[in-house]
Amino acid sequence: MINDFPQVLTIAGSDSDGSAGLQADLHTFFIRNTYGMSVLVAAVAGNSYGIHAAETLPLEFIEKQFEVLADDFHIRASKTGMLSDDKLIETVVKAYQKYNFGPLVVDPVITTKHGAQLLKESAFKALKEQLLPLATVATPNFFEAQLLTGRVIDSEQQQVAAAKDIQALGVQNVIVKGWHNQENQNEVADYVLLADGTEFWLRHPYFITTHINGTGDTLSATIAAEISKGQDIATAIRIAHDITTTAIAHEIAVGHKFGPINHWAAQTYKQKEDN
Ligand SMILES: Nc1ncnc2c1ncn2[C@@H]1O[C@H](COP(=O)(O)OP(=O)(O)O)[C@@H](O)[C@H]1O
Numbered sequence: 383m384i385n386d387f388p389q390v391l392t393i394a395g396s397d398s399d400g401s402a403g404l405q406a407d408l409h410t411f412f413i414r415n416t417y418g419m420s421v422l423v424a425a426v427a428g429n430s431y432g433i434h435a436a437e438t439l440p441l442e443f444i445e446k447q448f449e450v451l452a453d454d455f456h457i458r459a460s461k462t463g464m465l466s467d468d469k470l471i472e473t474v475v476k477a478y479q480k481y482n483f484g485p486l487v488v489d490p491v492i493t494t495k496h497g498a499q500l501l502k503e504s505a506f507k508a509l510k511e512q513l514l515p516l517a518t519v520a521t522p523n524f525f526e527a528q529l530l531t532g533r534v535i536d537s538e539q540q541q542v543a544a545a546k547d548i549q550a551l552g553v554q555n556v557i558v559k560g561w562h563n564q565e566n567q568n569e570v571a572d573y574v575l576l577a578d579g580t581e582f583w584l585r586h587p588y589f590i591t592t593h594i595n596g597t598g599d600t601l602s603a604t605i606a607a608e609i610s611k612g613q614d615i616a617t618a619i620r621i622a623h624d625i626t627t628t629a630i631a632h633e634i635a636v637g638h639k640f641g642p643i644n645h646w647a648a649q650t651y652k653q654k655e656d657n
């Protein structure tokens with residue numbers, strides 16, 4: 383049998399409540415009709431109230447996961463999520479350089495949107511100097527873009543400038559996600575800067591909801607899934623934006639505080655798109 387079904391890899395942490403991390407990535411790969419695999423690098427004990435503990439996996443075990451996947455599968459695109467510290471980043475960078483896992487989407491996970499730190503500050507240098515230069519696409523959120531560039535993003539001009547700074551680190555294509563935190567906000571504006579200098583804004587309504595865990599994972603995982611199917615980068619980003627906002631717009635009643643987004647609603651979007 384030809385090993386040609388679209389295969390996509392997440393290199394990420396597990397979030398026990400299933401709302402974010404590699405669980406959200408695998409939900410996303412599934413609804414985008416791709417076969418998802420995962421290199422588990424860390425795990426958090428999380429529920430809808432927050433993250434209560436975190437552990438990393440032994441580096442040799444992480445290396446082994448890469449090796450056995452490379453031995454067997456034809457991975458056409460990959461993405462990173464939570465990477466915890468500089469040793470983990472170095473291990474992932476070495477493996478990515480050694481094996482062929484297709485274009486890389488880097489979601490530079492630093493803190494959760496509820497304030498839990500998932501990447502040590504001592505690892506920012508490795509993120510900027512080792513991992514981001516490998517990225518076909520990087521997807522920083524508003525806070526990560528500020529930390530990576532040292533800018534205060536208080537205007538759309540600053541959002542654009544931050545994207546240019548991040549591209550200058552060696553990233554080919556960047557989406558700097560917009561601010562979304564105010565009850566009186568009408569719109570969220572994500573800014574996209576492509577490798578050839580093409581730029582565009584993706585604007586959508588602001589949703590007042592407590593169910594927004596896993597949004598960044600879903601966006602970056604969709605981009606990786608679409609690339610694995612051969613989509614161009616701009617189309618992959620536009621589909622990812624539509625999938626993520628559709629999943630945010632349709633709450634599901636899971637958990638008592640901050641819940642997951644609704645991947646099933648986004649799967650319906652896929653069916654409409656394909657008809
Ligand atoms: N409450 C919200 N209303 C509208 N869009 C949102 C909301 N929360 C997140 N998004 C969108 O979800 C996508 C992921 O962004 P974000 O949540 O900032 O990422 P991260 O999970 O990395 O913090 C972006 O397109 C962003 O605009």
Ligand SMILES: Cc1ncc(COP(=O)(O)OP(=O)(O)O)c(N)n1
Nearest residue numbers: 395397402403494495595596597598
């Ligand atoms: C294991 C793990 N990875 C990433 C996250 C981030 O969660 P969240 O703050 O909801 O951010 P996005 O997933 O939306 O980027 C996590 N909680 N656990």
